[in-house]
Amino acid sequence: MTVSQPVILVTGSDLAQEALDLLTNFEIIYAGRQPSEDDLCLLCEKHDPVAIIVRYGKITARIMDAAPHLRxxxxxxxxxxxxDQKAAAERHISVQSAPGANAAAVAEHAWTMILACAKSVLPLDRRMRQGHWDKSTHKSVELEGRTLGLIGLGAIGARVARIGNAFGMNVIAYDPFAKTFPDGCHSSSLDALLQNADVISLHCPLTEDTRKMINSDTLALCKKGAILVNTARGGLIEDDDLLRSLDNGTISWAALDSFTIEPLTAPHVWQYVDNVILSPHIGGVSDTSFVKMGTAAASNVLKVLAEPLKNEGVLP
Structure with a gap:
């Protein structure tokens, strides 16, 4: 008689082999690249997973209820x-994350976007392809001596800060929860940061306190011609307000790697704004971080499943 293995549902189409090597005692079910809530509910009802590894999509209370043995x-x-962390807590389901696993990848992507904005990489490329030679008229933004403002100073923000320091920038950060600041990075209030930063880079989580924190009021504080980069969460920005700031020159360039609704629907207004650089929320996905995130997610699953059940004090 064959004993079936417990199931782990992955809301994606793949995991790093190094992660799979940790999970050989489980059956891995993939939900695909863009699973809907209905898709995930059906898979949970069919396979009753003990764990979900979240790559794409949202995990709602309805999905949790479709998996009675989910831990x-x-x-x-x-x-x-x-x-839905509240729903998970109510159902005694542990929520785990892998902080820092993609920090290097996101920090590198943030700097790629900062430099692309400051050095006009995309418009110069387009002009060259159209037959123009703008050497006598173009002037890029030199970052040395300019101010880099970081909103959020976790593992990613701290890396971005250190790179900014290496560029010779004045680095300031707003993070009410930060206990330490990297060398050369100074604490700032949010208002002071917005008023003084030539480059603003977002590295904070999306919470009720930070949702739409970049809006008409905060953008009005910005130094004219500032660059705004978001490799964190799309919900941090009120899109219509940013669009107006790009149009009136308050923000000279924006670079966006995450969006309020993903995947970005087409046609979308950002596709037609010349001073916006777009990437499809891939800042944290590199060859190395894919392995780091996968093994961390798998290890977190194993750690929780090795613990005795706490639900209502009943042991398995």
Whole structure:
């Protein structure tokens, strides 16, 4: 008689082999690249997973209720705002994340976007392809001596800060929860940061306190011509307000790697704004971080499943 293995549901189409090597005692079910709530509910009802590893999509109370033996929801990365944490707590389901696993990848992507904005990489490329030679008229933004303002100073923000310091920038950060600041990075209030920063880079989680924190009021404080980069969460920005700031020159360039609704629907207004650089929320996905996030997510699953059941004090 064959004994079936417990199931782990992955809301994606793959995991790093190194992660799979940790989970050989489980059956892995993939939900695909863009699973809907209905898709995930059907898979939970069919397979009754003990764990969900979250790559894409949101995990709602309805999905949790479709998996009566679910014990852990493990994020393939650090952002757990896509998981209904209140619903998980009410159902005694552990929520785990992998902070820092993709920090290097996101920090590198943030700097790629900062430099692309400051050095006009995309418009210069377009002009060259159209036959123009703008050497006598173009002037890029030199970052040395300019101010880099970081909103959020976790593992990613701290890396971005250190790189800014290496560029010779004045680095300031707003993070009411930060206990330490990297060398060369100074604490700032949010208002002071917005008023003084030539480059603003977002690295904070999406919470009720930070939702739409970049809006008409905060953008009005910004230094004219500032660059805004978001490799965190799309919900941090009020899109219509940013669009107006880009149009009137308050913000000279924006670079966006995350969006309020993902995947970005087409046609979308950002596709037609020349001073916006777009990428499809891939800042945290590199060859190395894919392995780090996968193994961290798998290890978190194993850690929780090795613990005795706490639900109502009943042991398995």
């Amino acid at each position: 852990v929801i493990s994020k393939h990365g650090s952002g757990i705002d896509v998981i």
